[in-house]
Amino acid sequence: MSNIDHDDDGLAVYRLALATQTPENSLSKQEKRTELRSRFLNVLEYLKTNQTISPIELDFHRESSLIAARCLSIDSNFSQILVQDLKTYIGHMPTALIHQTIAAALKERTPFVYIDSCLIQSINENDEQYEGCLCTLNDTCTNCSCSNRFGLNYNSLNCLNINKNGPIFECNSECHCLFENCQNRISQKEDQSKNVEIISTSNKGYGVIIKKPILYPGTYIGEYIGEILSENEAHNRILLTKNYEHNYLLLYNEYQSEKIIKTFIDARYYGNWTRFINHSCNPNLHIVPIRIDQPTPPHLAFFTLREIQANEELSYSYGTTIDEKYSKPCCCSTSSCTGFMPYQQTDLN
Numbered sequence: 001m002s003n004i005d006h007d008d009d010g011l012a013v014y015r016l017a018l019a020t021q022t023p024e025n026s027l028s029k030q031e032k033r034t035e036l037r038s039r040f041l042n043v044l045e046y047l048k049t050n051q052t053i054s055p056i057e058l059d060f061h062r063e064s065s066l067i068a069a070r071c072l073s074i075d076s077n078f079s080q081i082l083v084q085d086l087k088t089y090i091g092h093m094p095t096a097l098i099h100q101t102i103a104a105a106l107k108e109r110t111p112f113v114y115i116d117s118c119l120i121q122s123i124n125e126n127d128e129q130y131e132g133c134l135c136t137l138n139d140t141c142t143n144c145s146c147s148n149r150f151g152l153n154y155n156s157l158n159c160l161n162i163n164k165n166g167p168i169f170e171c172n173s174e175c176h177c178l179f180e181n182c183q184n185r186i187s188q189k190e191d192q193s194k195n196v197e198i199i200s201t202s203n204k205g206y207g208v209i210i211k212k213p214i215l216y217p218g219t220y221i222g223e224y225i226g227e228i229l230s231e232n233e234a235h236n237r238i239l240l241t242k243n244y245e246h247n248y249l250l251l252y253n254e255y256q257s258e259k260i261i262k263t264f265i266d267a268r269y270y271g272n273w274t275r276f277i278n279h280s281c282n283p284n285l286h287i288v289p290i291r292i293d294q295p296t297p298p299h300l301a302f303f304t305l306r307e308i309q310a311n312e313e314l315s316y317s318y319g320t321t322i323d324e325k326y327s328k329p330c331c332c333s334t335s336s337c338t339g340f341m342p343y344q345q346t347d348l349n
């Protein structure tokens with residue numbers, strides 16, 4: 001089965017098919033995975049093309065999540081990703097986040113679907129699920145096989161450990177620890193969305209300010225959420241959107257001995273509030289890649305670089321390369337401003 005059937009009820013035929021068809025036992029593990037994956041990609045595709053979601057569709061969305069959860073017994077690593085795909089909340093930007101004077105204009109000028117975890121189109125089949133720790137439910141995971149893999153990740157204030165100099169592995173879906181007690185899941189817990197506001201800036205479009213001060217460097221702010229694109233898809237997106245005023249495609253390069261891991265996240269059509277964070281030549285945030293279940297794609301998490309005052313605009317550096325031919329003028333207004341926004345010279349351009 002590969003297509004969603006539409007009828008009067010919207011999704012009844014497809015729902016029935018999902019409920020009655022479980023993968024045959026005779027199918028190989030790989031075939032089951034392929035079968036399950038194609039079903040759930042259909043659901044995602046359907047949700048993506050239908051921006052207003054009816055109660056029936058929401059029900060369906062929930063049902064599908066349950067089915068995916070049941071499939072955990074087939075392959076926990078794989079089903080974990082499906083559940084993550086399906087539990088992605090597809091809705092609209094929470095109004096509390098937006099300064100009320102710009103709410104209507106923002107919806108009209110920059111429509112996008114608000115999601116709270118990345119949309120992953122294709123799984124890297126070679127990626128293995130990381131092993132979990134064997135901590136007990138009372139453990140805080142401040143010294144477990146995940147938190148200590150490359151030196152302690154977080155300090156007693158739940159901030160990034162300043163002396164940390166290696167990749168960050170947080171506890172994952174295979175771990176035995178209790179989510180509430182675990183202190184090695186900082187990026188999986190609450191972000192700062194309740195403490196930010198989307199505002200209109202004078203010369204950079206929209207931006208994000210923090211409402212209450214943040215004292216400590218290394219405080220978790222949020223994750224850059226959007227569609228994870230392949231290099232080819234990213235290339236096409238760039239061509240399609242090159243005349244648009246704002247760019248939401250983030251390319252994150254990780255240099256690992258001989259290879260470069262490139263992560264492309266586009267928050268233009270699907271994203272969360274972090275898509276509004278502007279560039280600064282003297283930023284107060286930086287991006288840290290975090291591994292949870294699999295090596296790729298990493299979770300791109302924002303952490304503070306220093307203390308941030310109430311009402312200060314949040315910013316990070318979009319890169320280091322300036323090319324006066326391609327770079328747009330920078331309006332960050334800091335004393336260290338180079339005058340140009342960074343330009344990522346890649347083979348995409």
Ligand SMILES: C[S@@+](CC[C@H](N)C(=O)[O-])C[C@H]1O[C@@H](n2cnc3c(N)ncnc32)[C@H](O)[C@@H]1O
Nearest residue numbers: 204205206245246247275276278279330331332
């Ligand atoms: C990820 S979006 C940030 C949100 C955007 N300002 C908006 O209104 O939706 C990146 C775009 O914001 C604008 N921008 C971000 N930082 C800027 C800066 N320092 N100077 C000028 N424009 C900036 C550029 O148009 C850039 O392509």
